[in-house]
Amino acid sequence: MTHSLTHSQASDTFNKDESRVDWHDESLWFIRQKRDKAAFAIPEWEELRESASQIKENVLANMDTYLLEFEQKAQKNGIHVHWATDAAEHNTLVLEIMQKHNFKKIVKSKSMLTEECHLNPFLEKNGIEVIDTDLGERIVQLRNEPPSHIVLPAIHLKKQDVGDTFHEYLGTEKGASDPQYLTEAARQHLRGKFIAADLAITGVNFAIAETGGFVVCTNEGNADMGAHLAKVHIACMGFEKIIPKIENLGIFLRLLARSATGQPITTYSSHFQKPRAGQEMHIIIVDNGRSTQLGRADFRNSLKCIRCGACMNTCPVYRRSGGHSYHNAVAGPIGIILAPNLDMKQNNDLPFASTLCGSCTNVCPVKINIHEQIWKWRQIVTQEGYAGFEKTQGIKLMNTVLSKPKVYRFVGKMGREIMRFAPFAVNNSLNKWFKNREMPDAPKESFREWYMKQKM
Amino acid sequence: MKIGLFIPCYIDQFYPKVGIATLELLEKLGVQVHYPLSQTCCGQPMANSGFAHLTKGCDDNFIQNFGSFGTQHFDYVVSPSGSCVLHIKEHLGGNPLHSDAYPEQVTSLKNKVFELCEFLTDILKVENLNAHFPHRVGFHNSCHGQRMLGLSSMSEKVGETFSKPLSLLGQVNGLTLADLSRKDECCGFGGTFCVTEEAVSVKMGKDRIADHLSKNVDFITGGDMSCLMHLEGILKRQKSTVKIIHIAEILNSK
Numbered sequence: 001m002t003h004s005l006t007h008s009q010a011s012d013t014f015n016k017d018e019s020r021v022d023w024h025d026e027s028l029w030f031i032r033q034k035r036d037k038a039a040f041a042i043p044e045w046e047e048l049r050e051s052a053s054q055i056k057e058n059v060l061a062n063m064d065t066y067l068l069e070f071e072q073k074a075q076k077n078g079i080h081v082h083w084a085t086d087a088a089e090h091n092t093l094v095l096e097i098m099q100k101h102n103f104k105k106i107v108k109s110k111s112m113l114t115e116e117c118h119l120n121p122f123l124e125k126n127g128i129e130v131i132d133t134d135l136g137e138r139i140v141q142l143r144n145e146p147p148s149h150i151v152l153p154a155i156h157l158k159k160q161d162v163g164d165t166f167h168e169y170l171g172t173e174k175g176a177s178d179p180q181y182l183t184e185a186a187r188q189h190l191r192g193k194f195i196a197a198d199l200a201i202t203g204v205n206f207a208i209a210e211t212g213g214f215v216v217c218t219n220e221g222n223a224d225m226g227a228h229l230a231k232v233h234i235a236c237m238g239f240e241k242i243i244p245k246i247e248n249l250g251i252f253l254r255l256l257a258r259s260a261t262g263q264p265i266t267t268y269s270s271h272f273q274k275p276r277a278g279q280e281m282h283i284i285i286v287d288n289g290r291s292t293q294l295g296r297a298d299f300r301n302s303l304k305c306i307r308c309g310a311c312m313n314t315c316p317v318y319r320r321s322g323g324h325s326y327h328n329a330v331a332g333p334i335g336i337i338l339a340p341n342l343d344m345k346q347n348n349d350l351p352f353a354s355t356l357c358g359s360c361t362n363v364c365p366v367k368i369n370i371h372e373q374i375w376k377w378r379q380i381v382t383q384e385g386y387a388g389f390e391k392t393q394g395i396k397l398m399n400t401v402l403s404k405p406k407v408y409r410f411v412g413k414m415g416r417e418i419m420r421f422a423p424f425a426v427n428n429s430l431n432k433w434f435k436n437r438e439m440p441d442a443p444k445e446s447f448r449e450w451y452m453k454q455k456m
Numbered sequence: 457m458k459i460g461l462f463i464p465c466y467i468d469q470f471y472p473k474v475g476i477a478t479l480e481l482l483e484k485l486g487v488q489v490h491y492p493l494s495q496t497c498c499g500q501p502m503a504n505s506g507f508a509h510l511t512k513g514c515d516d517n518f519i520q521n522f523g524s525f526g527t528q529h530f531d532y533v534v535s536p537s538g539s540c541v542l543h544i545k546e547h548l549g550g551n552p553l554h555s556d557a558y559p560e561q562v563t564s565l566k567n568k569v570f571e572l573c574e575f576l577t578d579i580l581k582v583e584n585l586n587a588h589f590p591h592r593v594g595f596h597n598s599c600h601g602q603r604m605l606g607l608s609s610m611s612e613k614v615g616e617t618f619s620k621p622l623s624l625l626g627q628v629n630g631l632t633l634a635d636l637s638r639k640d641e642c643c644g645f646g647g648t649f650c651v652t653e654e655a656v657s658v659k660m661g662k663d664r665i666a667d668h669l670s671k672n673v674d675f676i677t678g679g680d681m682s683c684l685m686h687l688e689g690i691l692k693r694q695k696s697t698v699k700i701i702h703i704a705e706i707l708n709s710k
Contacts, residue, residue, distance in 0.1 A: 007653070008652055008653050008654075008655075011653060011655050011656045012654070012655040014655075015655040015656065015659055018659070021659060025663070029638075036611065036612070039612075039614055040614055042614070043614070045614040046613065046614050046615065314612065316641055316642045316644065316660050317644075317653070317656050317660075320656045320659045320660060320663075321653075321656050351506070352506075352648075352649065352652055352653070353653060354646070354649070355599070355642050355644060355645065355646030355647075355649050355657075355660075356504065356599070356600075356646065356647075357599035357603065357642035357646075358599055358600075358603035358604060359599075359603070359610075359612055359640075359641075359642070361603075362603060362610055362612035362613050363612045375504065378504070378505065378506035379506050379507075379508050379509070381506060382505075382506030382507055382509075383506075383509065387505075387506060387507075391505070392507075395501075395502055395505055395507045395510065396510065398501060398502060399502050399507070399510045399511070399513060399514070402465065402496050402497035402499070402501070402502070402513075402514055403496065403497075403499075403511075403512075403513025403514045403516075403517055404496070404513070404517075405493075405494040405495070405496050405517065408465070408496040408497070412465075412468070412469045415469070416469060416470075432651040432654045433650065433651055433654075433689065435654060435658075436654070436658040436689075436690065436693060437658065437661075437686065437689025437690050437692075437693055438688075438689045438692035438693050439689065440470045440471070440685050440688065440689070441470070442469075442470065443469075443470065443471075443472055443473075445472060446468050446469050446472055447463050447467065447468040447472035447475035447476065447491075448463075448468055448491075448493065449472075450472050450475075450476060451475075451479075451491050451493075452493075455491070
């Protein structure tokens with residue numbers, strides 16, 4: 001792995017400050033509770049999830065047809081449509097559009113796809129200024145950090161951290177942490193960037209095949225501000241963002257914000273249909289591993305994801321390890337099932353960053369069987385040889401013991417005897433269980449031994 | 457009615473009293489209980505670690521112990537563990553690498569294996585346990601029992617509220633049930649997760665325990681001894697006086 005820490009190692013570091021873990025957990029649990037309240041207020045919630053899941057099922061089965069329909073309609077509306085096989089192609093397309101116009105400045109409203117493609121560093125290397133305009137995204141950009149959550153990119157930061165960052169980069173008063181004061185400073189700072197920008201990039205929440213239009217959901221209105229001011233607008237989308245009809249949109253909009261933050265709807269659901277007079281509009285449709293995932297029968301429905309982040313908010317592991325521990329643009333349970341497809345060598349630790357509790361699957365608004373896919377990825381990364389020598393030998397030994405009744409009974413008895421008479425043999429620093437937990441008491445008799453005496 | 461008693465390996469070795477309570481409880485309820493002597497492990501620890509391709513030995517052994525062969529036949533297979541039952545239901549003989557020597561046995565076992573609580577409520581339809589346990593108890597929902605076997609409703613899903621284990625605890629005289637602030641959050645055991653992700657695992661366990669302690673419980677109970685073993689390890693390290701106890705032991709108490 002080229003990233004410095006595995007999920008487990010990064011979580012270990014994250015847990016050094018327990019009160020901060022508590023704060024992180026509570027912040028996200030609060031959002032999970034808001035989600036519950038919003039969901040339970042809708043009696044037909046489960047039917048909505050089912051409908052959304054089935055609409056996406058249809059999309060996955062007819063992806064080519066819907067994408068071509070979308071391209072055709074969008075072109076008719078005067079939008080330039082581009083196709084990118086991978087992240088590099090996507091980034092080059094953006095750069096080419098910039099160079100064609102001799103542009104230097106971009107404002108971007110949050111797009112996890114551009115994070116996935118590492119667009120910012122690529123453009124910066126090519127002398128282009130890219131400013132993320134969502135408040136949270138701007139905060140992490142100033143700190144030179146990736147977002148830690150797909151919806152709440154700065155959820156790992158306290159207002160004091162934001163105050164320190166703004167003091168350093170935006171010249172706010174030292175020690176100031178009043179949210180309203182800090183937000184106002186960000187507004188003023190970003191206002192200048194919006195006005196100076198040549199080009200605006202937005203993500204896409206839903207691309208509608210029958211109209212060739214697309215919808216971007218934000219709470220801050222920054223997508224509109226960017227797109228309406230700039231001479232050129234590029235919308236970047238993973239190809240799975242497609243939905244067949246405009247009438248499907250209601251189902252997804254009802255689910256998206258409720259699942260994400262517990263709001264009935266995002267403050268802005270902005271519909272883009274065609275460029276305004278004098279404006280140029282582009283859509284880049286990106287594959288970047290999605291067609292491979294579509295071809296994996298066990299994992300294809302991970303492409304139903306509408307990026308609400310509910311699985312992260314509910315995940316007890318995510319809440320106690322933080323988004324950065326997943327070393328991938330998309331963290332949490334959905335990240336676990338998307339990342340190995342992108343790069344198995346980098347991400348083979350992620351399927352093990354889960355207890356398989358299944359809460360993610362239950363909150364998913366499009367009913368992705370996330371925990372089952374995590375289990376299946378474990379099998380694949382193991383069979384691809386990523387388990388490591390030590391673990392493989394350990395599991396093989398375990399298998400020998402557990403599949404042979406006589407060996408099992410012998411080892412079980414021996415183990416209990418050792419624990420009873422030589423507890424130091426297990427209660428030591430080699431035993432990770434023992435670091436923060438006592439071992440169970442070893443009884444003299446197993447259940448089977450008792451049964452033989454009592455019942456035979 | 458004749459049942460095969462499936463005692464998970466770690467209960468056999470570390471918590472025999474849970475096996476004993478399960479056996480006594482079922483016998484008290486008039487069930488003919490047999491414990492096949494060559495049973496070991498369902499294979500879950502290997503499968504959940506990514507080694508499902510190695511579990512053929514455990515699968516075959518399970519089938520030989522609990523399947524129908526000659527005079528051996530069980531109407532049901534019952535186990536005091538949601539997690540192990542789930543593994544049998546979902547993964548017994550499920551790996552394409554396994555030679556499928558007993559396809560009918562596999563299907564039949566998947567249909568007749570039951571977690572103890574659901575066996576009591578759904579098959580035996582127990583309405584009066586005549587148990588007595590005069591203590592304050594916090595109930596820990598194990599994820600596999602709850603979310604995958606459906607032993608109770610889930611906090612994430614919109615629908616009617618129910619709980620098979622709580623309906624049984626409700627029949628126990630003297631028992632006071634604590635109302636937890638997070639009713640179904642995972643304890644962090646997670647099989648090999650408990651050591652491979654030690655920091656998060658322990659933190660999750662500590663947080664679950666704190667919820668129970670804030671409700672002044674005397675005991676933490678649940679349907680899966682693996683979750684409880686993890687919580688017990690932390691409680692003991694904290695030198696807490698709160699004890700863990702498997703639900704079978706409470707339902708079997710006099």
